[in-house]
Amino acid sequence: MIIAKQLQRSFKRPGASRLKAKSEQYVHAVKSVSFSAQDGRITGLLGPNGAGKSTTLRMLATLIKPESGSATIDGHNVATDVLQVRNHLGFMPHNAGIYPRLTARENIHYYARLCGLDRKNSKQRTGELIEQLEMLTFADRRANGFSQGQKTKVALARALVHRPQTIMLDEPTNGLDVMATRGLREIIRNLAVQGHCILFSSHIMQEVAALCDHIAIITDGTVVMEDSLNGILQHTGQHDLEDAFVHATQSLSNEGIAGDNE
Amino acid sequence: MSMFIVMFKEIIDNLRDRQTVFYALLFGPVLLPLLIGGSLVASFKQMTIDFDEVTTLSVVNANKAPTLIEFLYSKNIDTKEAPENVELSVREGESLVVLEISDDYAHALRNGTPAPLTLHVNNSDKDSTKAARRINAVLNVYEQTISSLRLQHRGIDPTTFDSLNIIQNDVSNEGANGQLLASILPFLFIMSMVMGGFYLAIDATAGERERQSLEPLLSLPLSRTSVVMGKYAATVCFVLLSSVLTAISIYTLFRFFPMEIMGGQVRFDGPSVTRAFLLASPLIPFISAMLITISAITRSTKQAQTYLGILMVIPMAPFFLLQFFNIRSSTASMPLPMLSQYQLLESAVLGDTIPWLHVVLSVTGTLIATAILLFVAAKLYQREKLLD
Numbered sequence: 001m002i003i004a005k006q007l008q009r010s011f012k013r014p015g016a017s018r019l020k021a022k023s024e025q026y027v028h029a030v031k032s033v034s035f036s037a038q039d040g041r042i043t044g045l046l047g048p049n050g051a052g053k054s055t056t057l058r059m060l061a062t063l064i065k066p067e068s069g070s071a072t073i074d075g076h077n078v079a080t081d082v083l084q085v086r087n088h089l090g091f092m093p094h095n096a097g098i099y100p101r102l103t104a105r106e107n108i109h110y111y112a113r114l115c116g117l118d119r120k121n122s123k124q125r126t127g128e129l130i131e132q133l134e135m136l137t138f139a140d141r142r143a144n145g146f147s148q149g150q151k152t153k154v155a156l157a158r159a160l161v162h163r164p165q166t167i168m169l170d171e172p173t174n175g176l177d178v179m180a181t182r183g184l185r186e187i188i189r190n191l192a193v194q195g196h197c198i199l200f201s202s203h204i205m206q207e208v209a210a211l212c213d214h215i216a217i218i219t220d221g222t223v224v225m226e227d228s229l230n231g232i233l234q235h236t237g238q239h240d241l242e243d244a245f246v247h248a249t250q251s252l253s254n255e256g257i258a259g260d261n262e
Numbered sequence: 263m264s265m266f267i268v269m270f271k272e273i274i275d276n277l278r279d280r281q282t283v284f285y286a287l288l289f290g291p292v293l294l295p296l297l298i299g300g301s302l303v304a305s306f307k308q309m310t311i312d313f314d315e316v317t318t319l320s321v322v323n324a325n326k327a328p329t330l331i332e333f334l335y336s337k338n339i340d341t342k343e344a345p346e347n348v349e350l351s352v353r354e355g356e357s358l359v360v361l362e363i364s365d366d367y368a369h370a371l372r373n374g375t376p377a378p379l380t381l382h383v384n385n386s387d388k389d390s391t392k393a394a395r396r397i398n399a400v401l402n403v404y405e406q407t408i409s410s411l412r413l414q415h416r417g418i419d420p421t422t423f424d425s426l427n428i429i430q431n432d433v434s435n436e437g438a439n440g441q442l443l444a445s446i447l448p449f450l451f452i453m454s455m456v457m458g459g460f461y462l463a464i465d466a467t468a469g470e471r472e473r474q475s476l477e478p479l480l481s482l483p484l485s486r487t488s489v490v491m492g493k494y495a496a497t498v499c500f501v502l503l504s505s506v507l508t509a510i511s512i513y514t515l516f517r518f519f520p521m522e523i524m525g526g527q528v529r530f531d532g533p534s535v536t537r538a539f540l541l542a543s544p545l546i547p548f549i550s551a552m553l554i555t556i557s558a559i560t561r562s563t564k565q566a567q568t569y570l571g572i573l574m575v576i577p578m579a580p581f582f583l584l585q586f587f588n589i590r591s592s593t594a595s596m597p598l599p600m601l602s603q604y605q606l607l608e609s610a611v612l613g614d615t616i617p618w619l620h621v622v623l624s625v626t627g628t629l630i631a632t633a634i635l636l637f638v639a640a641k642l643y644q645r646e647k648l649l650d
Contacts, residue, residue, distance in 0.1 A: 061481040064646045086483035097475035101278040102271075113267045114482050142278075158478065 001197050002043075002060060002166060006069035007033040009055055029055040031221035033069070037199045037214065039165070042192045044212030045201040046245065052221040053201040054094065057170050060199075061091040073166050074197075087115075090164035094171040094201075096155035100144045104135055104154045107143060108161055115162035129157040133187060149180030156187070166197040173207060185211055209241045219249040264484040268492025272466050273499055282461040286500050290454025291507035295515050298446055308388055311396045313338065319397065320344040320351075322362040327371075330363070330404060337400045352382045358393040359383050374412060441612075444528050448607035449581045451508055451542045452600065455549045458504025459497040460570060463553035466493040468566035477649055490554070490643040494636065497550040505546060509539040528611055538610040541603060541621065544628040548599050551635035552576075558642040561650075580604040596620045597627030 010026040018025070030052040037043035047053050059066045060073065062082045070077060076084040098107045105126055112122035130139045133153045138146065143154060152172060159167060169188070173181045188211065192198050202208050208215055209229060216226040225232060225248045229241065238244040276282045315338065322344040324331055331341050345351045348360045362380040370377040379401070383394040410420035470476045480486060516530035556573055560566040580601045591605040602624035609616050642648070 058477075058649070063477065063481055063649055083483050083485075086481060089481070091478060091481040093474070093477040093481075095474040095477075097473060097478050099271075099275055099475060100473070101275050106274075110267070110271050111478075111482065114264050114479075114484055116264075116483065155478065162483070 001039050001075075002035075002037040002071065002073055002168075002199055004036070004056070004060065004069070004071040005034050007056060007059055007066045007071055008068045009059060009064065009066050028221055030059070030066075033218065033221070033223050035216035035223050035226045037166075037197050039197040040192055040195045041213040042188060042198045042200055042211055043214045043216065044208035045199060045216050045218055046203070046205070046208045046241075047201075047218035048203055051203075051218045053203075053218060054170055055221075056218070057091070057093075057168050057199070057201060060168060061089060062086060087162065088165050090159035090162070090167045092155050092159040092167075092169045092172060094174060096148075096151035098143050098146075098151055098154045098158070101142060103142050104139045104146075104150070104157075105130065107154050108157045111158040112161045117162070125161060125163075126157075129160060133157050134183070147180075148175040149177065149183075152176060152180070152184065156184075160191075164196075166199070167191060168199045168201075170201050171203070172200070173202065173204070181207075205240075205242045205245060215241075217245060217248050224248050265488040265492040265495060268489055269495040269499070272462065272493055272496035276462045276465055276496070276500070279461070279465065282465065282500075285461055286458040286504045287507060290457035290504050291511050294453055294457075295450050295508065295511050298450065299443075299512075299515055302443060302446065308392060311392065311399070313396065313399075316340065317393070317396070318342055320348075320357045320360045322348060322360065323365065323367070324363065326363045326365065326367050333404050333407075334400060337403075339397070339400065348382055352384050352390065355384070355387060355390070358387075358390045359397060361397065371408075441528075441608075444608045444611045445581065445584060445604070447512065447530075447538060447611050448542065448604040449578070450512060451505060451538070451607065452545060452549070452603070453578075454504050454508040455501045455542075455545055456553070456574060459501040459550050459553045462500045463493075463497045463550070464557045464563050464566040464570065466496060467554060467557040468560045468563050471648070472562045480649070486643045487640050490558070490639050491636075494550060494554045494639065497554055498547055501546050501550050505539065505542065509535055529613055530611060534611050534613070538607045541606040541610055541616075541624070544625045544632075545599065545603055548628045548632045548635070551632045551639065555635045555639040555642070558639050576600065584608075591620060593619065593623060596623035597630075599628040599631045602627065 007030055008028075009030040010028045013025055013027050033052065033056050035043070035045075045053050045056065055064070058064050060071055060078055062078050062085050065079055070079065072078065073085045074088040076088060078085050098104075099110075102110065108126045108129060109122050112125050113119070117125060130136060133156065135150070135153050135157065138150055143151065146154070156169070156172070159169075172188075173184060176184065188198060188200065192213075200208075200212060212229070214226075214228055215232055216223050217232070218224070225235065227235060232241070232244050232248070233239065236244040236247040238247055317338065318340045319334065320343070321331070321341045324341055324343065334341060344360045344362070345357065348357075348362060351357045352360055360382040362382060364378040364380065367377045367379065381394060381397060381401075384390040413420045413423075470479070479489065512530060513532065513535045552573070553570065556569050557566040560569055581604065583601070584604055591602075591609065595605060596602045596619075602620070606616060606620065606624055
């Protein structure tokens with residue numbers, strides 16, 4: 001389970017002059033992100049490119065620290081309880097990032113060992129995942145010439161290797177063909193059925209609509225709405241998620257203008 | 263524990279990379295010693311004349327000077343009839359040099375006037391020049407013998423004409439050749455260490471950032487320090503392997519080099535090379551730390567190669583420094599990594615005694631520098647910017 005409260009994070013603008021005002025030196029990548037993702041559910045973090053999805057996931061994955069706000073993964077604080085969070089979390093960043101000179105099996109085995117499994121258990125767990133994710137045909141080939149779908153499977157297997165309760169996937173369907181996307185959706189659904197908490201980030205409406213039980217809409221570093229698909233449609237009075245998304249993001253910018261006028 | 267898992271993975275991963283393996287196992291340990299050592303020995307051979315070696319000289323009019331021919335024979339120079347066109351034959355390289363005895367040689371010699379001899383030489387050909395130097399040297403001796411005989415014949419002490427008696431007393435332990443060769447040894451060791459770890463260090467740090475495999479790695483339940491130390495340990499293994507191979511190849515290669523032309527004292531026997539390797543060994547952790555730290559700053563393998571390419575000047579700097587300025591080994595130069603090893607390794611193969619204080623200072627200085635670099639590397643890995 002993930003609970004994020006008022007997460008905030010800014011970055012120094014590359015090449016920003018120190019002479020400029022502080023607000024101009026920094027980019028506010030994440031301004032106010034609050035949402036929750038329950039166990040046994042697929043939660044979608046939906047937002048356009050540059051909305052702050054990846055930064056949010058990185059904060060949750062303890063890779064960067066939030067400036068303010070807090071978040072917990074299965075009850076462990078991401079800012080203070082780093083190792084416990086990592087133990088409970090499987091994170092698949094948006095680039096597969098697998099080692100091309102290692103085989104699929106070696107890639108997974110390496111992560112298993114790093115997660116503290118001994119040699120025997122690592123081997124066993126790697127075998128399990130290879131079977132579970134249907135990777136037998138390419139498991140012992142070097143990752144060099146893998147297709148995007150194969151790479152994604154290896155990366156997903158690595159994220160699952162230490163049996164984390166919570167799983168975060170950053171735009172996992174990027175670059176996948178229809179069949180691979182379908183296969184991946186199936187895997188993600190199964191994981192949710194097994195009781196895992198799944199956080200799934202994407203900028204593709206149809207994908208989120210098809211897969212997610214719960215949706216948090218993020219734009220310009222802020223989560224503007226969080227509900228089930230039906231809840232969001234009802235709340236915005238729209239018929240599909242795309243219109244609802246536009247409505248939700250516009251209401252934010254209207255509020256912003258109203259705020260400026262005050 | 264996770265440090266060793268990272269280490270083994272990096273080693274296996276990089277053993278599958280042809281470029282890394284080529285530089286670590288072939289370039290530094292084998293090609294570099296062959297190239298540098300081989301060309302040095304070739305040039306020494308060029309400079310050194312072996313007067314004991316029997317050679318054959320083409321002579322025109324050999325029958326006019328039987329005594330000279332006999333003298334040449336006594337100096338290991340056989341003679342044969344010169345070809346028809348002397349100048350062409352020398353220019354074309356058929357004969358290295360040709361000695362031409364003029365028709366009135368015997369007449370001039372009898373009358374006590376300078377007897378004309380012509381030595382045909384091709385100065386654009388190194389072998390011809392070298393052969394001419396040998397003949398000239400022998401002819402000089404012959405000339406002096408005749409001169410002193412003539413003087414004695416006229417009742418004059420030949421030493422009257424030797425106004426100065428210059429004795430050059432070379433107090434160095436070894437010849438200049440040996441000195442140069444000795445300074446090559448640390449250069450070879452250090453270069454092969456750098457080349458050995460170079461590509462692994464780049465691949466394990468900058469390469470990992472470039473492949474974007476660092477982000478998932480750092481989100482695993484292990485500390486970043488053990489990640490960077492694992493990568494460091496893998497680099498150490500490659501550098502160690504590379505330097506051991508270099509020691510073996512230096513030992514093997516110099517078996518085939520003629521020792522007498524290197525100026526006596528310089529030794530590349532088992533104990534000397536082992537001593538040199540041990541004195542150089544603190545550089546293994548130092549150079550590895552340097553490689554890891556520099557490439558940890560960089561974002562891409564290309565950037566890392568550029569930075570480390572500039573850094574390659576550092577292993578070469580002491581070599582040139584010591585060539586141009588004669589810096590003596592002292593307690594002040596010993597704590598400096600690289601410089602101290604250059605001096606110590608030179609002494610090791612020259613057979614000089616090395617004070618224990620110098621060894622202790624060198625090891626301590628190098629290890630302290632290593633610790634500082636590693637601390638910096640660990641700090642660099644804590645930065646959030648690492649994932650940008």
